[in-house]
Amino acid sequence: MTSPENKEEIVEQTMADSKEGVGTNGSVQIQATKEEDQEEKKEASPKFTRRQILTFISLSLANFFDCCSYSIIAPIYPQEADDKGVGSTVTGFIFGSFSFVMFIVSPICGKIMPKVGAKFMFISGEFVCAGANILFGFVNRMDSGMQFIMFSFAIRAVGAAGTAAAVTALMAIIANTFPNNVAQTIGILEVFSGMGYMIGPLIGGVLDQVGGYSLPFLVIGLAVMTIIVINVFLLPNDDKGKKTELGSFKTLWKIPAIWCTSVTAFAGALALGFLDPTLSNHLKDVNSSLNPTQVGAMFLLIGGMYAISSPFWGWLADKNNATRPMIVSGFFCACVSYLLIGPSPLLHLPTELWVICIGLGCLGLSIGCGLTPAYQDMLVSAKWYGLADDMTTYSIISGQFNSVFSIGTFIGPVLGGFLVDNLTFKWAATIFGGINMALCVLFLTFSLWEFRFFKGRRPAPNTPSQVVTVLDDERAPLLGANC
Incomplete structure (x- = not known):
């Protein structure tokens, strides 16, 4: 039996521990850990x-x-x-x-x-x-x-x-x-x-x-x-001698978010590849006086806007951890861009070169917005579902991302040429605009579903930043860390 004096001492010690952020049942030091996280974030962002x-x-x-x-x-x-x-x-x-x-x-x-x-x-x-x-x-x-x-x-x-x-x-x-x-x-x-x-x-x-x-x-x-x-x-020497087990694509493919983000990488490459065999002839149909240098400048407009804007999109994704809103916004704007590049018969716009130029510039910006955060989103999803934050995970995600992007660059020109041969460039561009809109809706729906049923996305269980043990069962994820 515990004496009244001992009980009072235990209660006082428990209250003192609580003030210091230490739980009595093995729960984690919430307040202290928040301060540590803030210090880690400060230390994690020094100059390179x-x-x-x-x-x-x-x-x-x-x-x-x-x-x-x-x-x-x-x-x-x-x-x-x-x-x-x-x-x-x-x-x-x-x-x-x-x-x-x-x-x-x-x-x-x-x-x-x-x-x-x-x-x-x-x-x-x-x-x-x-x-x-x-x-x-x-x-x-x-x-x-x-x-x-x-x-x-x-x-x-x-x-x-x-x-x-x-x-x-x-x-x-x-x-x-x-x-x-x-x-x-x-x-x-x-x-x-x-x-x-x-x-x-x-x-x-x-x-x-x-x-x-x-x-x-x-x-x-x-x-x-x-x-x-x-x-x-x-290049720094890696730790291949310390950790030699192979990454598991089977485990990676069990994560729903990986499939969804892979589709965005594929669609981004598809959208860029569509124009390679088709844009030149379309521009000459619009204005037969264009010379090869001017046609090349139109391609430069897409690639230039994509390349110039990509660092900004990457900075924005890192700063605000806004990969999902950026991907949705990017592919919505890509849909609008393709409707302008046609221009789509649905819009009843004049077939003028300046309209197409606006569409091409917007496409470069929007694909950069939708595609640049995709790799980071795969990393965040993999860690959240319990994959280790190490080179093994980076390796299989890199392989996955490059694979789906490459098949997109292969299918894009083939599909684009087929649609233009059997329809017209305007309707082909409209179909590609619809593909981007369908992707936008799909990704938005998936993100809302994931947020609703898995209570948002928190830090990955295997990373040092995972420090809070949630006592309320309603706030625990529906899938365990090993799913």
Whole structure:
């Protein structure tokens, strides 16, 4: 039996512990932890270290040259293929094979990355990419016909596999190196991606005129080799020796939010890819006096607005943790943009070049708003459902994101060309506007459902910031941390 004096001492001690934020039944120190969280947030946002800055610069350059590897063949390969007797359809498949191989290889890279290490995968992927670029500069020496086609497919596929490995590892390294600025950092990386896609064809055309077909590929290959040497010394060594278990896509795919966000990444790539084979002819139908430089400027308008705005969207997502509202708003605006690009028969707008220009500029801004936060949203969802906050999770999410984005860049031009051939550009653009609106409604509905039934999204159970044990059963999530 406990004496009255002892009971009073226990009550007083319990009250004292409560004032200090310590629970009596193993509950967590709520007040003290809030203060610790505030201190962690202050400590988590210092200026980047010199090593981080150099790492980011080297990765940005690698991203730029990887995108150049994809786009540099645009002004020079079709003519070479035509001289070798290869039709436009086969040439189109050779172009599209790059994205299709990335779609297949990216999840595999994300799966095995914890075993081999992100740094090794990045360096080896870049090495393969560089070698493939150099080899592709010599396909013009192949015999016409099937030999030329097979070597083109094979070298392009190998280069795509190397790029998939490098980009998947790059995104995982970014998430691991800049854990508090993931969206902002990826947003800045998108500037270099956009520059690579836009400047790649220009580099290819200029170097082809200077030194012939092989020179552009040799220059890009040697540039990637230089980036490899730099990153060997700059990139931090990862912890592959400490944690070697592989990530589980089966576990990742059990998370509903991953599927929903994957659809947004796919749709963003789809929306951008639709215009590649269709916009040029549409612009000439609207104004037959446009020269190739002016048509190219229209493509530059989309990519430029996307690249310029991406750092802002990333900063906004990191600052306000507003990934869901941004994705919904971005794809709603993308719907409106496509209706202007047509312009859609539903709007009864004049078919004028200035209307299309407004639509193209708005599309670049809106796709940036909807696409830039998607990777961060996948990370937040994975952590919230209990996946570890480590390189294993970063790896499989990077593989997932790159895979769905790549298949979008493959299907977008194919679907766009099919719709324009069987309908008109105006109705094809209207259908793509409807696709973006359907995605907007789907994502908004899912987000409201998730918020309603899972009581919002809180910090992930496995992260240090998960410190509060909720005693009220009504506020506990319906799914456990291991779901």
